[in-house]
Amino acid sequence: MDPTSAMAGTPAQREKGTEPTVAIAHDYLTQRGGAERVVLAMHRAFPEATIYTTLYDPERTYPEFRAARIVTSPLNRFPGFRRDHRAALPLLAPAASALKVPADVVLTSTSGWAHGFRTPGRVLAYCHSPARWLYLTDQYLGDSRRRSAKALALAALKPFLLRWDRRAAAGADRYVANSSVVRDRIRAVYGLDADIVHPPHSVDTQGELEPISGLEDFVGDGGHFLIVSRLLPYKNVAEAIDAFRGLDERLLVIGAGPLRARLEATLPQNVRLASHLSDAQMRWAYSSAAALVAPSYEDFGITPLEGGAWGRPTIALRGGGYLDTVVERVTGTFIEHPTPASIRDAILAFQPHEWDAERIRTHVEQFSEDRFREWLRSAVREISGRALRAAG
Known part of the structure; x- marks a missing residue:
């Protein structure tokens, strides 16, 4: 799909009261985890928003994403990268920088890449953590940190990735941390003061129960x-x-x-x-x-x-x-x-x-997700209001 079709309206139209367009950006949709749950909550708050990501594998992430319009980077053409995004490490920063998000407000769910996507709009960066592979490298690599090919590749790329990551973080209009420890990391590595907004859980205790086959x-x-x-x-x-x-x-x-x-x-x-x-x-x-x-x-x-x-x-x-x-x-x-x-x-x-x-x-x-959704919508109104004043 042509990502430019996600953009609706010009600054002149927005001045006349048209609602700002909202897009969602996430590092990669190739797994099931808390960060992907947050993206689903963002999309439920803004169901018309297009989701931009470097990689998307519908078989490996939550099935609810199939209902969304998703735009990916060219890296997504390679099945090996969809199976293991870590294999794409040397290419992810260039791919992120080249991915254009044509929207007025971009809700960025990031732990290392999505805050570097290009956009003419305002960026609200919701940070799960500054890149663990850059700032908590030993913890990220575990026992393989000294001898694996991944460790050697990361060591060679780290100076470039550090410059890229800090430049990308500086481009956000507002940084938000998902916890106290992440707020402290953001201040330490980026020199930014971030608000704390906890992500929601999305458990439906009234839903159907299905036994796990064989267990x-x-x-x-x-x-x-x-x-x-x-x-x-x-x-x-x-x-x-x-x-x-x-x-x-x-x-x-x-x-x-x-x-x-x-x-x-x-x-x-x-x-x-x-x-x-x-x-x-x-x-x-x-x-x-x-x-x-x-x-x-x-x-x-x-x-x-x-x-x-x-x-x-x-x-x-x-x-x-x-x-x-x-x-x-x-x-x-x-x-x-x-x-x-x-x-x-x-x-x-x-x-x-x-x-x-x-x-x-x-x-x-x-x-609760209701509280998170209320905060998201309020934050978009605030940041888009700044965009309108700047446009005028």
Whole structure:
């Protein structure tokens, strides 16, 4: 599709009161995660908005995106890049710079690329984190950081990518952080003061429940522990799996990513791994869980809210975005280090009867999509008002 068709109206038309055109920009739509959930919430707030992204794989991300008009970069012609966006690393900055977004206001959902898309309009950058591969490189690469081809390529590209990233960030009209820790990172790496607006959860506890095929007997009547996470080194899923070895407890891991094959090869009998589930299957997994386990380094950490919508507590790493979403002894408990021993101790100490499901649900209501949508629409009115005054 010709992306210029997304533009409706000229500055003169806008001065006469025509609504500003709104577009949504996101790094890549090739996976299922919290950032992609935020894009869906943005699109529900502005259902006529075109979504611009470097890569789009409808089979690997949420099916709801099929209802949207999506414009991609030329990189999307290559199936290998859609399967693994990390393989496109040397090309993503040029591709992002070349992707034009012809709209009055661009809602940018970014963790490294979309804030660099070109547009004549105003940019509201909603930041999930400054690029983790640039500013938290060791955490991003994990055990492979010194010897892998990816690590060597990133080291060679890093000086260029740092200049590109900081220039792109400076081009936004307003920067918004999804959590306290991300606000601090934005200030540290970009020198920008960002407001904090927490992303919403989008759990529908009234929706249909669909058992995960092959796991009916494993889950049984529930009471299992649950991890919902991308399978990346800094998510510490391997450490959590190790913590369950030999325990008389069950762990269900839901996620996909580069570590999947390695994790599957060594799963103990009391752990199962599932990927690419429907919302109905996710509801089934959450609704019958005893608690969430969240040992990762998260920028926001939405899974405690998703579990909390069902009244389930979370065992979380004390740090990052979990400090914004978990209230100690009310909605969850913390571990100090993401080690198998620390996670194991927390599992053994967990007592289901100590948690008040209604208090947990009440806390989660603060993170509703309705509140997020109201903020989005207000922010667009404000930033487009500035555009109109500047045009006049």
